[in-house]
Amino acid sequence: MGRLTGKVAIITGGARGMGESHARKFIAEGAKVVLTDLNVEAGTALAQELGENAKFIKQDVSSEADWANVVTETENAFGPVHILVNNAGISIASSIAQMTLEQYRKIVDINQVSVFLGMKAVLPSMQKTENGSIVNISSINGLVGGAIGYTDTKFAVRGMTKAAALEFAHYGIRVNSIHPGVIETPMVTEGDAVEQIKEFAKHIPLKRMAQSEEVSNLVLFLASDESSYSTGSEFVIDGGLTAQ
Template sequence: MARLAGKVAIITGAAQGMGASHAKKFIDEGAKVVLTDLNEEKGQALASELGEHAAFVKHNVTNAEDWANAVAQAEEKFGPVNVLVNNAGITMAKSILQTTEEEYRRIVDINQVSVFLGMKTVIPSMQKAGGGSIVNISSMNGLVAGAIGYTDTKFAVRGMTKAAAMECANYGIRVNSVHPGVIATPMVVQEDTKAAVEEFSKHIPMKRVAQSEEVSNMVLFLASDEASYSTGSEFVVDGGMTAQ
């Protein structure tokens, strides 16, 4: 039997990269998936490719009304939501002195506030469904230091995950965070960063960057009933980086 048979999922930032990989994996395992993203062209194309069990919703994850619309669309098309993957996020690699207040607030809104809004909006739908699983994509920089702004928000996702897990346990809703290391997404392996990534990979204990599917396998596990007793926890997919 498919591992997500009968489940309805929302995956943010799903038009490309890790989000697209998660969506494909979920569809393969029997879920009905609402893909959300600001990139309407790529999102619609991927939903069409994935077939009748996929739908696309244009979605600004920093906007509460957009969140309400995404959940409403999911319920209307497929039914109450069982799984939320808060995948949307941005990176920033500037020093404290270089970072403007506007840039800092933007990364907080996209990486942190969006996770709060997503959890807050989806919980009532999961209550209707009789329970569910929220998977918040943090980073290895939610465990160890990295760039200002990015590190802060990814630590915040880790903390929000634990707080929400305690509150939601009584509702039969599990909340966990996933902490990827360096993943071979289009953003990471583009031409201007490819050489730097290859050099960095020499310092990873497993001597390579991960493929998106390796993160998707962890997200799939947490979304499924196989992880029925896991909540409020960090699941690390970083090739051993944070173990050093």
């Protein structure tokens, strides 16, 4: 039997990168998965490939109306939500002096506000299951400093996780955050700073970037009943980077 058999999951930013990896892992472990993204072409193709237990929904994660629609469509297709993976996120390489207010607010909306909206939206559905798990993807930059905007919002995700964990515990809903280091995703390999990132990876204690599937294994653990006594905690997966 799969580790997520009978579970219904929503994964944001699920069309590519880590989100795609999480979706594949969840389907393999028996879950029914709704993956959301703005990339309709990639998301639709992935859901079709994954089969009848997968569904794609176009979503702007910073829209409260879109969140309500996603939860409604998920329940109509598969039933109440057991798992939410708040995976969607962006980064804009800029200094404080050069970043515009519009750029800053875009990062906040997608990386931070979306997590609040997602947890709020799934709560009534998860209450029906009395056994929910929310996994918020933060970053090592939710623990140590990094780029403006990205760091701020990833620290916020860490704090919201703890606040929600305390509030949701009496519903039987667990909330944890994952803090990845350098992961080999399209956002890294197709970005402007790919060569600098490859050079930086040489200084990671394990001497390499992580593969998306390695993060997915941790997401799977927190989504499953195997982590039934873990809530309000940070789980770091960075190859030893923050241990230095």
